[in-house]
Each structure stands twice: as structure tokens, then as C-alpha cells.
Amino acid sequence: MSKSPASTTQQYRPETRLVHSGTLRSQYGETSEALFLTQGYVYNSAEECEARFKGEDPGFIYSRYSNPTISMFERRMIELEGAEAARSAATGMAAVTTAILAPLKAGDHVVASRALFGSCLYVIQDLLPRYGIETTLVDGADLDQWQRALKPNTKTFFLESPTNPTLDVLDIPSIAEIAHGGGARLVVDNVFATPIWQSPLALGADVVVYSATKHIDGQGRCLGGIILSSEAFIAEHIHNFMRQTGPSISPFNAWVLLKGLETLGVRVRAQTETAARIADVLASHPKISRLVYPGRADHPQAALVKKQMRGGSTLVGFEVKGGKQGAFRVLNELKLAKISNNLGDAKSLVTHPATTTHQRLKPEDRAALGISEGFIRFSAGLEHADDLIEDLTAALEKA
Ligand SMILES: Cc1ncc(COP(=O)(O)O)c(C=O)c1O
Known part of the structure; x- marks a missing residue:
């Protein structure tokens, strides 16, 4: 088995690619992709080993660099995303930090x-300036601010869309055009949108x-991240940054994620349908003062959602009347949805961003x-969906 001849399934639709792309079958012809839980590889001769280190033989060298299971995960993501190449990482933050810092x-x-x-804000605001890299934060929805922030030394634009946690949608084609006009690249964190x-x-x-x-x-098991781009x-x-600094994913985690991809489309579609139903119920609830859901006609960037996204979101944002106390009461009354700072899970999860994921921000910055x-x-x-709606409405009733 060598690392290059991954199956090519680009002629198929995304659902098919999620199941078949990238599979490297061993001599045993296994149905399910194998987990190669190995740190290293042995060579048939010193000459083969030398050739591999010289890059003349495409086989594997060491799992900090690459591994058959990790390659399968990367190849499946490449074909799903329509990228030329990818490198996976130990966590999403390892991927974000590497994509921004390495170049x-x-x-x-x-x-x-x-x-x-x-x-991500820590990387931009605190980490990069410590190494002499200037950073500017803008209101991502205001295209003029991106344009005005450009300088001759601007190398990277970075954004999330939809944003975490307020689900604003940013205009990726227009921001890419501004970046390219100034000779910069655009890096997008696509976690909230999903590749679906x-x-x-x-x-x-x-x-x-x-x-x-x-x-x-x-399904709440493994951490992992990936960077996809041109070759x-x-x-x-x-490639070299990751090889030498080592934020590599474990083959076990890559295997779990590879198998997770097989059901990604089915899960994201079902979760989106449920989220849309929840959003519709909460929109008219008397204890809710604001509701944000990409996919509803009242989303602040509804036209943009239609233009650049193929579906809504598995996430719903809403503001409970009564501030922190009101929000905490709802969280504590929920029976089914679990309090957690994670997202995208088979289990419904609720987060209070002001005291968790965004607690590091100054109150005025959070408010903005x-x-x-x-x-x-x-x-x-x-x-x-009915169980979740009953859980939410009962919690709101009691709060
Ligand atoms: C938008 C976004 N980017 C990156 C990350 C970091 O991912 P990880 O926890 O896998 O490092 C998260 C995690 O919550 C996130 O929500």
C-alpha cells in the first residue's frame, strides 16, 4: 500500500464521496477502512529507506508526517471540499493557528x-502581535472596513461564517475579492456552516x-482539525511547518473522523431540519427577545444566506428575557438538551457564550x-424534534 493511489471519486455527488472517497484498501480487502495505529514504518532495505527520505519513493516514513488512516481522512475531505490538498491537525485550533501563523x-x-x-480571537489579538505580526479587527459585515484595513504588508484575511455564536453571515466572495485586490489570502473557518x-x-x-x-x-468522541487549500x-x-513542529492528529482520531464523514450529510441535514423547527417555535415565544437562525427570512443577512449557503444551520441563537439569570434558569430547567460548550453533536447541547466560550472578552466587546x-x-x-421543542418550551415556561 502506498500513500498516493487514493481512490478518485470526484465524478460523484457529495453523499457518495463522503462514503467512498480516499479509501486505501490493504491486501486483506477490508470493507471498513483500516485503523493503522502505528508510529512508524519498516523498510525492505536501506536503499528503500534512503529513497523515501529523499522523496523518491512515495511510501510512509513516520506518523508525525503522514499515516495511511490520516491520508484517507485527508483525501475524503479534499474530495468533499473540492480542494487540491489538505493537512489534518490534532485539534481545530491547531489547524487555525497553523493556517494563520505558518505562512x-x-x-x-x-x-x-x-x-x-x-x-481564534486569542491567536489574532494576543499571539500574533507577540511575534511582530500586526493585526486589525473589523466588523466583518462592513465591506468598507475590510477595504480600509488593507495595507501593503497585509498577507491574510481571516473570518468565520456563520459566526460563533451570533450566526451572522459574512459575504465570502466580496471579502475574497478585497483580499485578492490587496495581494492577501482569505482563510475561512467553516465550522458553523459545515462542508455540507x-x-x-x-x-x-x-x-x-x-x-x-x-x-x-x-458524536462527541475525538478532537481533530484540518486545513484545505491549493497544492x-x-x-x-x-507541510514542512507541521512536519517539524508536530501538531499531528492521532491515527485513531483520524479513523473516527473518517468514519464520521460517512454519516455527515445525513446528520447535518437532520440536525438542520430540527434546528429550523426549533427556530420557528422560539421566534414567537413570549420569553424570547431575539432569535437568530440562518435560513429564516428574518435573518439579518437572509439574501446572503441564499446566495452562498446551500442550507441553514444546525445551530439556533436566542436571547432569553431576564439577562444572565433568565438564561441560566432556562439552561438549568432543560432535561434533554445538555449544558456544554461543544456543538455539532448527536446530543443537543446548549451554551451560554457570555460565561463560557466568550467570557474572556470585555463586557462592552461582547455587547458590540x-x-x-x-x-x-x-x-x-x-x-x-418534538421532544426537543417540548423540552425547550417546558424550560421557558418554568424559567
Ligand atoms: C468556530 C470554531 N473554530 C475553531 C474551534 C476550535 O476547535 P477545537 O476545539 O477542535 O480545537 C471551535 C471550537 O469550538 C470553533 O467553534
């Missing part, structure tokens, strides 16, 4: 949307990153992003 040097400049997951509902590379982005921990696993970007900026004390992020799972 940069002191003196470069990064522009990012202010509405970011807390750890949005394809940033096809919309003009240069790099897409995922926390595979979320929908790609989808040139991965070869020039990512629309993360009020009463705001709750609901990640719809695979339970029956």
Missing part, C-alpha cells in the same frame, strides 16, 4: 473579523479550516458583538 513572518499584517470563537452547507473555496476563499471535533465527528499553499507553507447576558446558543442534535 507569516514579523512585519506582516492580518485582518480578521471581530466576531470570532474566543480561542457551504464551500468557501468555490466562493473565492484560498484556505478553509475545520474543527473536525464538531460536526465531522458529530501550492500546503506545500509551500503548511450581540452576545448579551441572556443569549443562548442551541446546537440541535439527532433527538426527535
Whole structure:
């Protein structure tokens, strides 16, 4: 078995690619992809070993660099996303940090949307400036701000869409055009959209990153991340950085994620349908003061959702009347949906962003992003929608 001849299934639709792409079958002809839980590889001769290190033989060398199970996961993601190449990482944050940091040097400049997951914001606001990389945060929905932030040394634009947790949708094609006009690349964190509902590379982005921990696993087991892009970007900026610094994914986690991909489409569709039903019920609930759901006509960027996404979201954002106390009461009254800071799981999960994922922000910065004390992020799972609606309405009633 060598690492290059992965099956090519690009002629098929995404559902088919999710099941078959990238499979490397061993001599045993296994149906389910094998888990190669090995650190290293043995060589038939010293000459073969030398050739492999010289890059003249395409086989595997060491699992910090690559591994058959990890290659299968990467290849399946490449074919799903329509990318040329990919490198997986130990976590979503390892993927985000590598995609942003690896191509940069002191003196470069990064522009990012202010509405970011807390750890992504740490990378932009705290980490990069420590190494002499300038950063500017903008209101991602305001295209003029992206344009005005461009400088001769701007190398990277970074955004999430929909944003975590307020589910704003940013205009990927227009932001990509502004980046390219200034000689910069656009990196998109596509975690909230999932590869099922949005394809940033096809919309003009240069790099897409995922926390595979979320929908790609989808059953709360493993951490993982992946960077997808052109062959040139991965070869020039990512490959050697990851090889030498080592934020590699474990083959076991890659195997779980690879198997998770087989059901990704089915799960995301079912979870989206449930989330849309929940959003419709909560929209007219007297104890809710604000509801955000990409896919509803009252979403602030409804036209943009239609233009760049193929579906809504597995997440619903809503603000409970009564601030933090009101939100906490609802969380504590829920029987089925679990309090957790994760998302994209088979189990419905509820988060209070102001005291968890975004607690590091100053109250005024949270307020500017629309993360009020009463705001709750609901990640719809695979339970029956009626059970979840009954759970939510009963909790709101009691709160
Ligand atoms: C939008 C977004 N990006 C990145 C991450 C980081 O992923 P991980 O927890 O796998 O490091 C998260 C995790 O919550 C996230 O929500």
C-alpha cells in the first residue's frame, strides 16, 4: 500500500464521496477502512529507506508526517471540499493557528473579523502581535472596513461564517475579492456552516479550516482539525511547518473522523431540519427577545444566506428575557438538551457564550458583538424534534 493511489471519486455527488472517497484498501480487502495505529514504518532495505527520505519513493516514513488512516481522512475531505490538498491537525485550533501563523513572518499584517470563537480571537489579538505580526479587527459585515484595513504588508484575511455564536453571515466572495485586490489570502473557518452547507473555496476563499471535533465527528468522541487549500499553499507553507513542529492528529482520531464523514450529510441535514423547527417555535415565544437562525427570512443577512449557503444551520441563537439569570434558569430547567460548550453533536447541547466560550472578552466587546447576558446558543442534535421543542418550551415556561 502506498500513500498516493487514493481512490478518485470526484465524478460523484457529495453523499457518495463522503462514503467512498480516499479509501486505501490493504491486501486483506477490508470493507471498513483500516485503523493503522502505528508510529512508524519498516523498510525492505536501506536503499528503500534512503529513497523515501529523499522523496523518491512515495511510501510512509513516520506518523508525525503522514499515516495511511490520516491520508484517507485527508483525501475524503479534499474530495468533499473540492480542494487540491489538505493537512489534518490534532485539534481545530491547531489547524487555525497553523493556517494563520505558518505562512507569516514579523512585519506582516492580518485582518480578521471581530466576531470570532474566543480561542481564534486569542491567536489574532494576543499571539500574533507577540511575534511582530500586526493585526486589525473589523466588523466583518462592513465591506468598507475590510477595504480600509488593507495595507501593503497585509498577507491574510481571516473570518468565520456563520459566526460563533451570533450566526451572522459574512459575504465570502466580496471579502475574497478585497483580499485578492490587496495581494492577501482569505482563510475561512467553516465550522458553523459545515462542508455540507457551504464551500468557501468555490466562493473565492484560498484556505478553509475545520474543527473536525464538531460536526465531522458529530458524536462527541475525538478532537481533530484540518486545513484545505491549493497544492501550492500546503506545500509551500503548511507541510514542512507541521512536519517539524508536530501538531499531528492521532491515527485513531483520524479513523473516527473518517468514519464520521460517512454519516455527515445525513446528520447535518437532520440536525438542520430540527434546528429550523426549533427556530420557528422560539421566534414567537413570549420569553424570547431575539432569535437568530440562518435560513429564516428574518435573518439579518437572509439574501446572503441564499446566495452562498446551500442550507441553514444546525445551530439556533436566542436571547432569553431576564439577562444572565433568565438564561441560566432556562439552561438549568432543560432535561434533554445538555449544558456544554461543544456543538455539532448527536446530543443537543446548549451554551451560554457570555460565561463560557466568550467570557474572556470585555463586557462592552461582547455587547458590540450581540452576545448579551441572556443569549443562548442551541446546537440541535439527532433527538426527535418534538421532544426537543417540548423540552425547550417546558424550560421557558418554568424559567
Ligand atoms: C468556530 C470554531 N473554530 C475553531 C474551534 C476550535 O476547535 P477545537 O476545539 O477542535 O480545537 C471551535 C471550537 O469550538 C470553533 O467553534
